[in-house]
Every structure is written in structure tokens, then in C-alpha cells.
Amino acid sequence: MGRVLLLATGDTIAYSTHPRSPGVASGARLLETLPPGTLTAEVVAEDVQAEPSWDTSPSTMLLLARKAREAILDRGFDGVVITHGFDTVEETAFLTDLLAGRAAHHGGIVLTGATRPFDALSPDGPRNLASSLAAAADPALCGAGAVVCANDELHAARWVTMTDATGVCALSSAPEPVLGHVH
Numbered sequence: 001m002g003r004v005l006l007l008a009t010g011d012t013i014a015y016s017t018h019p020r021s022p023g024v025a026s027g028a029r030l031l032e033t034l035p036p037g038t039l040t041a042e043v044v045a046e047d048v049q050a051e052p053s054w055d056t057s058p059s060t061m062l063l064l065a066r067k068a069r070e071a072i073l074d075r076g077f078d079g080v081v082i083t084h085g086f087d088t089v090e091e092t093a094f095l096t097d098l099l100a101g102r103a104a105h106h107g108g109i110v111l112t113g114a115t116r117p118f119d120a121l122s123p124d125g126p127r128n129l130a131s132s133l134a135a136a137a138d139p140a141l142c143g144a145g146a147v148v149c150a151n152d153e154l155h156a157a158r159w160v161t162m163t164d165a166t167g168v169c170a171l172s173s174a175p176e177p178v179l180g181h182v183h
Helices: 029-033 058-073 087-101 125-137
Strands: 003-009 041-047 079-083 108-112 146-150 154-155
Touching: 003 029, 003 058, 003 125, 029 041, 029 125, 041 125, 058 079, 058 087, 079 125, 087 108, 087 146, 108 125, 125 146
Parallel strands: 003 041, 003 079, 079 108, 108 146
Antiparallel strands: 146 154
């Protein structure tokens, strides 16, 4: 069983809009939303202070990219998943891909998020997180560089773009194909 680091930055995947319990779920709380038996790797959650994705600074993007690289090269993780808002996920993914270097050959680096809040009637975050963790733990992703996972699709950081801010099919790589699907 591999080890995956979850870098949780908050944003829509973790936002609660319920009046009785507003706030942001931690990485550990996000993992609790996954059905039993979903995890195919040991997951270590680490919360990272970050601004909302629509206002993500270059320094935060650089911090996340460095943490992903360091987790694989220096801390021995087999993969890294970064939760991120979809507003600027393509910029962070591209920078992470550029800085990953040889780390991308030793482990999967996956960014993910959600278009619906944590406590929505039908949140897309738990499925995106489960798919991302499975992808990051899979040795087949080694060498692919940083990818973005949503709606069970894996998009290359170089080509991904947000095309629908409200639907679960929020991302596209068009005209390039997706790198793969998580089943």
C-alpha cells in the first residue's frame, strides 16, 4: 500500500454554507466523507493556509508546488493530492508541473477541487477527492507530470482549463484529449 500526502487548501471542496456550521473542513474531515474501502493508499492530510482560489497569489502557488515536489523527493510519499479551487487550478497545476522535475517521475501529483460546496445536497468533492487519491497512488501516473482530476477525468496541467463554473464537468483539455479516466 502506497502513501499519499493530501495538501488541503480549503476552497469550495471544503466550504460549508450551512448556517449552523459555516466554515472550512480540514483535510482530515474531507477524508471522512469518503465511503469505507475507498482509499487504496495510506493518506496523510496536511492543511495549508491559502486564500480563496479566485485570489490565489503566485507565492501560494509556488508554496504548493514546492510542497508537492518535496513530499515525493524528500519525504518518500508515493503521490500528492492538492485540493484547490477551480478558479485558478490551471495556473497552479501548470506551475506545479514545471517545478515538479524528477518528482513527477517518482510519484503522481494530482490537483482537484469541486464546483459544489462541502455540504451541498449533491457535492462533487468527495468523488473528485477519491478519484484523485486513487490516481496519485497508482504507479501508472508516474511520469505524467502534474494533472488535474475532476469528474473522474485526468487532465494534463499544460492543457486544462475551466469551461463551466457550475457543473461537475467543469474542466476540459480540448482540443487535446484527457490523459485518462479513473474507474
